[in-house]
Amino acid sequence: MVEEGALLWEPTPEVIRSAKITRFQEWLGRPGAYQDMWQWSVDSPAEFWTSIWEYFEVAGERGDGPVISGEMPATRWFDGSTINYAENALRGDPARLGVIFRDEAGNRRTYTVGELRAEVGRVRAGLVRLGVTKGDRVAAYIPNIPEALIAFLATASLGAIWSSCSPDFGAPSVIDRFTQIEPKVLFAVDGYHYGGKSFDRRDVVQDIAARLPSLAATVCVPYQNPIESAVTWDDLRSEEKEPEFDRVPFGHPLWILYSSGTTGLPKPIVHGHGGIVLEHLKALSFHQDLGPDDVFFWYTTTGWMMWNFLIGGLLVGSTVVLYDGSAAHPATDALWNVTAEEGVTYFGTGAPYIVASMKAGVKPHGLDKLRGLGSTGSPLPPEGFAWIYSDVKPDVQLGSFSGGTDVCTGFVGAVPLLPIRAGVIPCRCLGARVESYNPEGDPVIGEVGELVVTHPMPSMPVMFWNDPDGTRYHESYFADYPGIWRHGDWIKILPDGGCVIYGRSDSTLNRGGVRMGTSEFYRVVERFDEVSDSLVIDTGQLGQDGRLLLYVTLTTGTTLDEPLVTRLRTTLRKELSPRHVPDEIIEVPGIPRTLSGKKLEVPVRKILLGVPIAKAANTDAMANPEVLDHFRPIP
Structure with missing residues (x-):
């Protein structure tokens, strides 16, 4: 077992000197530690976001209105300015390679x-x-x-x-x-x-x-x-x-993204031209450390916000790699091979692909140019962190990010100035005042709490489509804490600014008053070689204890026999708590996931409590709807 917080990588003096964020700090005249830089960015948002516009020489008319006005959720940015995303994405040397396209059959096209x-x-x-x-x-x-x-x-x-x-x-x-x-x-x-x-x-x-x-x-x-x-x-x-x-x-609608839609009508989330340009310039340049010399590849489809993030590589002058097909065809190492063949310098994927590669014993090779690796979609366990450094590349900067469709970026992530520790996200991102709130609504350090954002960011939705009075928007983020964005994740913020994400707060395991995020559970269970995937559901409700059910998908040739069940129970008792030993362990052929790879914890819980499948989950928004038939209401 890999200890959470174990040091895996530290930036060399050369990495720090050459980092894009270091050059930005020099331009600002604000050298110093990252935490100080973050604090300035959230204490002085008007000054910070103005500096992003000026530093990147954004194409557009700056206008003479205030940089920021109004409180969340009615914040306005850069009143009087005009901008166009496409103009900013297509700037620069026309001979520079802009896009590499690959598909699973080996076809390739390029565009300058x-x-x-x-x-x-x-x-x-x-x-x-x-x-x-x-x-x-x-x-x-x-x-x-x-x-x-x-x-x-x-x-x-x-x-x-x-x-x-x-x-x-x-x-x-x-x-x-x-x-x-x-x-x-x-x-x-x-x-x-x-x-x-x-x-x-x-x-x-x-x-x-x-x-x-x-x-x-x-x-x-x-x-x-x-x-x-x-x-x-x-x-x-x-x-x-x-x-x-x-x-x-600035706030004119650029695109409409959607929530997963697994439990109801998808929310149509509208982002604006200006907010996305500034946010992606900041995130891709300072956190991913991308620029004109980079080849940027993130495995995604057009139905996931990571596609919108990937194409933002054009804003910072990088070559973007578009990939069409399965991540595991003809074998699990398919994406690693594309990364090697195209000389990718920054490769991003979902945490489940990294874990699947680890379990399959993949040994990527030919990654000489790779210097950054991104993980998102779900928490990456410490073992996944350690595998990257032992079997992929010892000098790569691994960035685990957490954010979402709602803001089309990460709230917390990595930065080249900070070390990488197993299971820990190094920092809160520039311009994102992320806090952890306890049940009383007070910010806490070193404790697990609700992830909230207490000051606005320009890439927050400008609105939901067909929500003229903002009711649906308000109910989605601001109903629990007036004027404070509640994101719906459990987070622990460490004293040094690092963060650990523990999964969705609406699927927390609350056993005998002991709360635990599902990611901690999965980390233990999925470390077993016999388990390829898992889902844990606590059926308790309204303060009453329910049953704790563990569903497992096993690797080929493995059976859920009594010795395996005993080992799972013993390990969970030892590493989590006696309260978190499942009442029942059930084998299923697959764990239900959205099309972007997220586990459907809340819909499955509804099914177990008697809600019909058709009402509990939108099967058309799922990657594998057929597996829902294996989850039955509890007697």
């Missing part, structure tokens, strides 16, 4: 910044011919391919609003999202490949389009076969035209 600009100009002209104007919504049902990025940038250049789902979403799930925003144009593929198989989506696309009366056109991006009555991609981009960029107010 100049080629991207030319394609964006063509597609923008096509959207104008279809009647798209500022404020219109453009939806996309499309995989992580260059056409998705080009269509997004063309949409943003017009001041129209982008929203995307990946083609593994079922029709009802897509309809739940897109009917809320009434798009004028739908980009769609006729099919996609995943795990070595082809999937025809023509019927699904026609289903979706039929439920969107607002559509003026469907544009078919070629994959296998044409979609009847759709505008072709080639027709849309037939007019050669230089791109133009319509500057819009």
Whole structure:
């Protein structure tokens, strides 16, 4: 077992000297420790965010309004300024390599910044011919391919609003999202490949389009076969035209992202041009340490906010790697191989992929250029941290980040100035005043509490779509602590500023008054070689103890026999507490997860308490809905 907090990596003097954040500190005239820098950034938000605009020489009109005005949730940023995301993303040397595309079959394409600009100009002209104007919504049902990025940038250049789902979403799930925003144009593929198989989506696309009366056109991006009555991609981009960029107010909607939608109608979360530009410039440059010499790859689909974060690499001049396909086809090491072959300098993925690679005994090689590795989606256990340094690369900077779709960034993460310790996130991110609140609503250090943000950030949602009085927005984040953003995670902030995330606070294990985050439980259980995945549910409610149920998915050739059950119980008793020994351990063929890989703890708990599956979970928003049938209401 790896001890939480064990030192795994320290920045050398050269790493610190060459870090992007060090150069920023020198430009500011504020050298010193990171914690002091963070404190200034949250104590003086107007000065800090103005410095981001000025340091990166953001393309736009700064205006003469206040940098920040109003309290959460009605905060306004940079009143009087105008900006366009696409203009900032497509700046710089036109000969520089902007995009590398790879898929699981080995196909490869590249685009320089100049080629991207030319394609964006063509597609923008096509959207104008279809009647798209500022404020219109453009939806996309499309995989992580260059056409998705080009269509997004063309949409943003017009001041129209982008929203995307990946083609593994079922029709009802897509309809739940897109009917809320009434798009004028739908980009769609006729099919996609995943795990070595082809999937025809023509019927699904026609289903979706039929439920969107607002559509003026469907544009078919070629994959296998044409979609009847759709505008072709080639027709849309037939007019050669230089791109133009319509500057819009700082808070003008850029894109609409969605909550997972596993327990109800997905929330349509709207982010603005200016907030995303400033936040991604800050996060990618100072926390990921990315710049023009970097190749940036994060494994994601267009239905996860990490796609929006990945393409932000263009803002800092990096080459971004788009990947379409399964992370584990033809084998578990697929993403490591792409990282090596493309000379990736920063590779990001979900924590489950790192754990799966560790359990599969993967030994990545050829990672000479890799200097940064990101993990998100769920807490990475200390053993996952240690595996990176023992089996992947001893001098890589591992950054475990926690944030979310709500802000399209991380609240807490890594920075090149700080060491990496097993299971510990090194810092609160610049400009994010994150606190841990105890049950009385007081900030605490060294104790597990609710993750809250007590001062606004510019990438917080400008609104929810179709929420004119802000009621839904307020209820989502501000109902528990007026004027304070409650994120819904358990966090412990250490005296040195490091952080540990313990999972969702609405799925806490509360046994006999002892609260524990589910991530602590999974860390113990999934360390067993026989266990490939697990889910723990506490059925207690309204202050009454319920049953503690552990569901396990076993590795091939393993059976849930009495010796394994005894070992699990004994280890949990010893490493957690006697109160956290499961009442029952149950084998299931798979653990239910969202399409972005998150475990469905809350929906499963509802099922166990008697809520029908159809009401407890939206199966179209799941990666493996078939496994829900193995979770039965408790007697």
